[in-house]
Amino acid sequence: MSKVIQKKNHWITKVNDCLVIRGACGELNVDLRGGAENGEFAYIGQVREDAVVYQDGKLCEGELLLEVEGLPVSGLPLYDILNVIKFCKDPVRLKTVRQGKRNGKYRI
Template sequence: MPSSVREKPSWWFKVQETVIRRDGTGDLGVTVAGGADRGEFPYLEEVRPGKVHCLSGDLHPGDLILEVNGTPVFGLTLGDTLGVLRTCRDPIRLKTVTPGAALSKDLCEYLNKSFQSGSADSELQQVIRENLYLRAIPCKLNQ
């Protein structure tokens, strides 16, 4: 395989794009949980039937949220992820994936895996680390 062609991980082919919009009150019809501050990918905790206005695609409870309108949210805190959702204009494009053996909601587990340099998984780890470092507070411990 040529070096310019990156092998995609198995979960990559299961990524879904869903387009949703808010209702008249501004509600998206979903509850988001997780986040880096909890050691998890952000995920859909609840998808309220009849309240989610999907223009295309489908959402399921437990799906991991990878992007919101092109902004990677893996590695962001829950508050930051909710902030991205709040500031997006309708329609909102969500890239999600159903967790499985290769990609669970456990962020620490994923960051502890070893991947070939330059692979899609390795690049995802790098983006997660960059997002985590945005919120890292350096401190000196007194000993």
């Protein structure tokens, strides 16, 4: 008898692609936290919903930042990521992914 193999969802299917508009002072309307200088990946803090245009998925607090304008930023310090964003044209394209849930000591 053959076994049915269940296909697990890969994290790449959970990538969010969105455009974020700058505020009146030129600041990004999404708070970024973390960074390599703190020993963690950069992630999304507080989100102002009126400043985000979604293309795929929904931007939520706590998501890991993967790319800014097509440039991979995982593993970079936060100040480098903010410099990349500073020189980008408005709106800024962000790719993020939701962090996995912990089940014991492993992420699933």
